[in-house]
Amino acid sequence: MFQKLLEPFSALKNRAFAFLYFAQTISLLGDAFTWVGLALLAYQFDKDRSAIILATALTLRVTAFIIFSPFAGVVADRIDRKTILYATHFARMVVVGYFPFVTHEWQIYGLAFLLNVFNAFFTPTYRAVIPQIIEGKYYREAVGLSTATYQLLGILGPAMAGALAVWFGAKEIFWIDAASFVIAAILIILVPRHELQKGVSAESRQSSQTWTDVLHGIQLLFGNGLLRFALCIEFVSAIAGATILVNTISQVKSGLQLNDTQYGWAMAAFAIGAAFAAFFAGIYDKSKSRRVSLIGGVTLLGVSICFANFVPIVGLVILWVFAGLGQSLAEMPSETLIGENIPSADQGKVYGSHFAFSHLWWAIAYPIAGYLGTTFPTVDFMLSGLLTLGCAGITLLVFRAGSEIG
Numbered sequence: 001m002f003q004k005l006l007e008p009f010s011a012l013k014n015r016a017f018a019f020l021y022f023a024q025t026i027s028l029l030g031d032a033f034t035w036v037g038l039a040l041l042a043y044q045f046d047k048d049r050s051a052i053i054l055a056t057a058l059t060l061r062v063t064a065f066i067i068f069s070p071f072a073g074v075v076a077d078r079i080d081r082k083t084i085l086y087a088t089h090f091a092r093m094v095v096v097g098y099f100p101f102v103t104h105e106w107q108i109y110g111l112a113f114l115l116n117v118f119n120a121f122f123t124p125t126y127r128a129v130i131p132q133i134i135e136g137k138y139y140r141e142a143v144g145l146s147t148a149t150y151q152l153l154g155i156l157g158p159a160m161a162g163a164l165a166v167w168f169g170a171k172e173i174f175w176i177d178a179a180s181f182v183i184a185a186i187l188i189i190l191v192p193r194h195e196l197q198k199g200v201s202a203e204s205r206q207s208s209q210t211w212t213d214v215l216h217g218i219q220l221l222f223g224n225g226l227l228r229f230a231l232c233i234e235f236v237s238a239i240a241g242a243t244i245l246v247n248t249i250s251q252v253k254s255g256l257q258l259n260d261t262q263y264g265w266a267m268a269a270f271a272i273g274a275a276f277a278a279f280f281a282g283i284y285d286k287s288k289s290r291r292v293s294l295i296g297g298v299t300l301l302g303v304s305i306c307f308a309n310f311v312p313i314v315g316l317v318i319l320w321v322f323a324g325l326g327q328s329l330a331e332m333p334s335e336t337l338i339g340e341n342i343p344s345a346d347q348g349k350v351y352g353s354h355f356a357f358s359h360l361w362w363a364i365a366y367p368i369a370g371y372l373g374t375t376f377p378t379v380d381f382m383l384s385g386l387l388t389l390g391c392a393g394i395t396l397l398v399f400r401a402g403s404e405i406g
Helices: 002-013 015-045 050-078 081-101 105-133 136-168 173-189 202-206 210-223 225-255 260-284 291-306 313-331 333-341 344-375 380-401
Strands: none
Touching (some): 002 015, 002 136, 015 081, 015 105, 015 136, 050 210, 050 344, 081 173, 105 136, 105 333, 105 344, 136 260, 225 260, 225 291, 225 313, 225 333, 225 344, 291 313, 313 333, 333 344, 344 380
């Protein structure tokens, strides 16, 4: 049993992955510092408009991902991947270093957009590298470990950033942020260049048909039945996930008449559930299609939020643990399915396309969540849960009819 618990860490036996994993971890901490620092900066800049400033910056973040990620996947197949990985870190170091000097609101928006353009190039490249550098039997553990770390840092990162902001100051936290990107870049530089170029074909490096390659990546993404099903489940789970992120604050503070502390408990429970599922997903479902994880995850997520309007805070915290479990189980398989079903030479462009579409799903889901929370505040979670379960059922029927999920 103890050996099973340690199984996800087996991926760290691979030296190249270990360096990349720790670089990603430090980079994720840097991202947490960025957004906590940006929230504090927005408040200092104009406290009456701080929510609008931050919301606009977050919208620009998703926009950058949607626009540039498909091209990032193509670039990852043409340009030296090691250069992309460390150069995007140094570029982000420069961008965050400018935040303490902003004097106009538009500068915040410009820097936020530029920062996430570089992020849009880093993440698909990182994901495309992992299946090439790590043995097949450890691949799912590597993805699970990376995802679990991402979820845990979603809790710990902002807390650390907040503590440092109190100690050093709101603007000064951006210097710490910049330093984190430098450390991550150095770790990437230590990875042998040939390790990161595995799977890149000469044809991909020499191609000059950018739009053709982007469209080819999208065609490959949607042309595989297993990936199509996983993408549909991702979209369905985004509806529920967006409702949790957008409407939990109203449920806790207006519905339950509680304060920010209880809201923090609920969101921490959601992140812990997501991290736990990501950590053990590879043990839970070893099937080729990841069908058990996908269907089980979206069902658990939908059922969990159906009851959220009718329970006290303790019940909400428990439900959000299960919702987090479901969210990870429903979203994680896409990444491993790409690595296991798409030829190595095409994985860069497919990971780029997937990164763009997965964020497009959330861009669509956020307005749905906002509408439900505004129009039906007393039953928004129930309606979102029923919508999630209904869409999941339709997806399952459609793909089962097409014999695409086996």
